[in-house]
Amino acid sequence: MISKRILSFFAAAFLSIGITTARPDEGMWLPLLLKQLNEAEMQKKGMKLSAEDIYSVNQSSLKDAIVSFGGFCTGEMISPEGLLLTNHHCGYGQVQQHSTVENDYLTDGFWAMNREQELPNPGLTATFIVRMEDVTKQIMAGTEGAKTEAAREAVIQRNMAKVGKEATAGTHYDAVIKPYFYGNEYYMYITETFKDVRLVGAPPSSIGKFGGDTDNWMWPRHTGDFSIFRVYAGPNNEPAEYSPQNKPYKPKHHLPISLSGVQENDFTLVFGFPGRTNEYLTSQAVKEIYEVSNPAKINIRETKLNILDKDMKASDAVRIKYAAKYASIANYWKKWIGENRGIRKANAIEEKQQLEKQFATWVAADPARKGKYGNLMADFEKNYNALDGITISRDYINEAAYGVEIIKLANNFTKLQEMVVQKAPQKDIDAMVERLEKYSADFFKDYNAPSDKKVFAALLSLYYNNVDQKLHPQAFMMVREKYKGDFSKYADDVFSKSAFASEAGVKKLLADAKAGKDVIKTDPAFVLASSVADYYRVNVLPTYTSVNDNLNLLYRTYMTGLREMQQDKSFYPDANSTLRIAYGVVEPYEPVDGVKYKYYTTLEGIMEKAASGAAEDYAIPAKLRELYEKKDYGRYGVNGEMPVAFIASNHTTGGNSGSPVINANGQLIGTNFDRNWEGTMSDIVYNPDQVRNISVDARYMLFIVDKFAGAGHLVNEMTLVTDDTSGLPQVDARHKASGETSKKDKKKKRKNKDKAEAGN
Template sequence: MISKRILSFFAAVCLSIGITTATPPDEGMWLPLLLKQLNETDMQKKGMKLSAEDIYSINQSSLKDAIVSFGGFCTGEMISPEGLLLTNHHCGYGQIQQHSSVENDYLTNGFWAKTKAEEKPNPGLTATFIVRMEDVTQQILEGTANAKTEAERESIIQRNMAKVRRESTAGTHYDAVIKPYFYGNEYYMYITETFRDVRLVGAPPSSIGKFGGDTDNWMWPRHTGDFSLFRVYAGPNNEPAEYSPNNKPYKPKHHLPISLSGVQENDFTLVFGFPGRTNEYLTSQAVQEVYAVSNPHKINIRETKLNILDKDMKASDAVRIQYAAKYASIANAWKKWIGESRGIRKANAIEKKQELEKQFANWAAADPARKAKYGNLLAEFETNYKALDGITISRDYITEAAYGVEIIRFANTFVKLQEMLEANAPQNEINAQVEKLEKTVAPFYKDYNAPTDKKVFAALLDLYYKNIDAKMHPAAFATVRSKYKGDFNKYADEVFAKSAFTSEAGVRKALADVKAGKKDALKNDPALQLASSITDYYNKNVMPTYTKVNDNLNLLYRTYMAGLREMQSDKKFYPDANSTLRVAYGKVEPYEPVDGVKYLYYTTLEGIIEKAESGAAEDYAIPARLKELYEKKDYGRYGVNGELPVAFIASNHTTGGNSGSPVINANGQLIGTNFDRNWEGTMSDIVYNPDQVRNISVDVRYMLFIIDKFAGAGHLVEEMTLVTDDTSGLPQVDARRKQQSSEEPSKKNKKKKDKAAAVAN
């Protein structure tokens, strides 16, 4: 039975099957380096008062100097001259969880450091700034014209990339990242500076930071205070350093001033961040595969797992804390895929792709040179996607169902060790592998509950067994079929009774035995045997075809992109997101999910109270303190006409990785933090529907209210640069630069140093 938590959002489905007439928003995730030539004029026509140079510059401080890649999976922004970093609550959730225990439950109660000494270190967490970016297409493609195969071409590219990275960062503490764009037609390099001392400063309780939970995830209207605060620390000379109590708060080149003036309908908005992955230029066959094959099965697998976790988390606080971040991650993609599939259908995405392909075929056939270059392209796409029949679904079940079982996924990391033991590798090499594995044991078992995983094991492997043709089963399934008559509950009983991987003590003993020279310490472990069987099948029967076909498809898409850009030469193309810095822009505006229904562009605290009092979902519980402030209307300077703004929507094109991205107004001031998309617009990773796509942001005034009035952490607000005059435009940004310059006496010298390094490189 599906849990109430999972079912609760389906009531909204009937509200999203119509067509709206909202003003089309701006599609695209644009490269900051190219804003001047591609977007500046359009952005200014839409109300922006900045220049492209104010957004991205290597000669002076600009907005890009306030933007960080937070941990490599989200975005954050500098909001004070003392390294204070703002991102989403769900981006910092893993760190909040790691610091939580039953005794100190920061997930439930929130956390606010009263002094810098109370801020909590987070080993492994990073904040990466972009120093500059550069078009390196010519250098990277040098010598590839004579390559006889794709493998040879890729080998040349990798050598060229290594050379360019090495030469670009020699003598500096910077790193270089080079990524392909338009399927390898272009290459851009990002010079980066990564800080490794990032400390937790503050987070609201989950009843605010995750208000609405899975019920409201991907939904609008939204009332979630999805934010958390961290601080970036630096060593001597304000440069990156490993954690040390002697490190000082980082002095950013730029921090975002915060506007208290709020947003109005049709206001210009800009989202600056690191969107993760989109596939806007897929062919109709690829979209059909996502819609009809991959998504339905992945949704079912994750829903099954979520039901099990949900029940066990409700029964135990310890399990709830262990699995909180895992549950959120699983549920996020699960619900997104549901919305994505609906959006694909609603936008007639497959039919529109087919129409574009028809136009492409006619265009190619109209010219002999084009026909020779592009004439067979669509037929080759068809052939290659047919070759993936059975392969994609097998891969999905292995990655989602088999590796969705924690004991299998963890045991799989020991397969290499077992292979070394069977090959009688030298003991010193075996011991080195054991030492690597020993470092992973404690982190894994800190958040592992074997009884819960046993239930997941039986349920997910049963799905794998029943929903995939037997000819695509790993060898271990034959044992389940013959010995247990396909009963995975009985199979789970044996595995979890006999495997060392059910406990930290068991694994540590096995590793100690291996170090002592016992070659058969893991030989008969049933979890390791199963993991090895699944991985063996994957490596021999799935990956060879999957890799070969995708290599073919990469070449086809590279050619297809070149052809589309040639055919539509008057169109401005943006590259798919690939976790590199991008700018999206649009306007604050409502939308209509169905005929006769129009959603406002903002929500208020009133809506939180209404949901909390409705009793409709457990996700709507709120802290007593928040209700008290509401009843007193004690909003301070953050309220407007007796109301407290909470969230708003705009037409910016965003995706995963944009979580935590600043939403910036026409004057370069922070007005909100992006944290989600509306459910009707989740298909925007594949196809853009201008009538439906909206990004959802928490209003900065609600964040300040929570920090100041709710948490009593006004000392953090005092660090920030609050602005009430939004009419001053660009001079406001210039004035703030002067202020920063006076606050940071060494700024000019550092700028000269950075500029000299840029010139030298």
């Protein structure tokens, strides 16, 4: 069996092994290596840029417009005044934090009509990449004599710290160094992080989340999934903590926005920070995901979602508290369902088994290879078998036990409890209490104990009934004896007696702890949290760590062997939250026999869904309907239609949310926000016939900002481009909002029209 962390570990390290030649549009490529690996192919597909135009350290390039938004999404600069465009669901947490029942920005949307109205977001960051560098030689120095994986890793960590420190000395930059090719190579990213990022605009959820959970991971899609922020800087245009005196950041490059839209087979490029993929797992690992891990996690999350959905519908206050949490839980719940469908459709397990047979045949054909790789597959099997019971335990601990908020809260007090018992210095206890006071205040702002009590009973019942008793934490024995396995009765006791069930209770507990009273260890929620943590530490972590160390070496060796076997192939690395390029074309697809989806959607589809009454996720604002009925699309519509979204064959994953979709000329045409359900297995295997990324059309974003929200002052900041008859991009003079065209542009259009008529 394989655990969730091991999947992440694989993704961060076991990289760039092609099962076959990289299929059309497959891959998440390193910008630093585009010239040697990808430029020719990209230009063959229609790209008119050079690798230097995309990534350069000597001049401004597309990379200077790309940011890691909060470390969990991607954003792009779309004005010379620091405007940042990302997804609505990426900015959803910030919108939710600013929302109240009286000012419900989630429902109504938010638009700052001047700079003073833009809302600060403590803790939110925007990180730019200054440069990349291959530092393999420096990081690997001294590892030759390491006798264990732990010893090797210790050397690498010391080298990373040294190299990063030297690279950033005397600057305000940071260094991020990560492994590639499963620890055979290392690359360093020098970064610049801005800490003053303010909310500028977000459409109402009926636009930004149109389709909701009903349409999540689906195509056709009609979601205006975007939000707008602004990056602020201090003196000298450099990062600074929030201050009213900060000025809008002036980026080295911002993306011009194309009004020409997309056509089938158009070249597309996605630039962003994809999180995790696992393209190169063995068949045994994929089988474990498909048969054990995904089904368990899907069941747990579905149970929790059903409870929260009912409570959120019954109370606006609960809805606002849990809106962001619910969306986060639902996102991967549905993704895992689609992933399993895609694994089955792509025959992923069988395909990987074929690769392993090819590898075994290749190894057996040469004595030297047999000596180096002969035991590899047997060792893989031995280690995976050692994980029996570990995967299911970790899944239920992470998803069921820690899916209960009161357990997660109580678990955070473990260190304080130890400090009180050990009579740590009072200043240390005071500092810990202060941190926990802030953490608890944030926690209770978005917490509803009655809802969590229902989740407690339901999820722990699943854990109790679906996992072998020999894999249970000790607290479950008490539930079995005292409550006859009835977790509803257990929940009644915990929530009536635990200090962690209320903010007042936690405040008193912290005050007692600060005074040296050992009161935490007997709290019923803390007793349960400790029991779960103890079980993990004693029964899960040792085996898990040992297997991880073994697999680290095995996969490094396996990767080396596969590269030897496939020397004519270009290898791309699995995603590991570092800056990547994916490229493809605008392209329809056929999800099932007899069905073919076109590559774009329009506002007409929104109205059709709204009229169907099929789901409450299809409610729409009256203003949007009014604009549709009047066909009041300004310069953003095409032939009486308002484009909304489109699909292309770019290889994307989580973290690519908010990534710009860029055309052959380097212009923004859309913002990536999802994948199609049939293509969610692309984290494990890429199927070119099924994998599509979904993007909101840039013209729909402009339409909503300008015509719907009346925030044309934001559009005025942006650089819009159109195409002349030769197809070359022409930048408008700073145009007027609401679809008005500059005088220069009108004159150019008349001239082009005269030429066209003369030619006819």
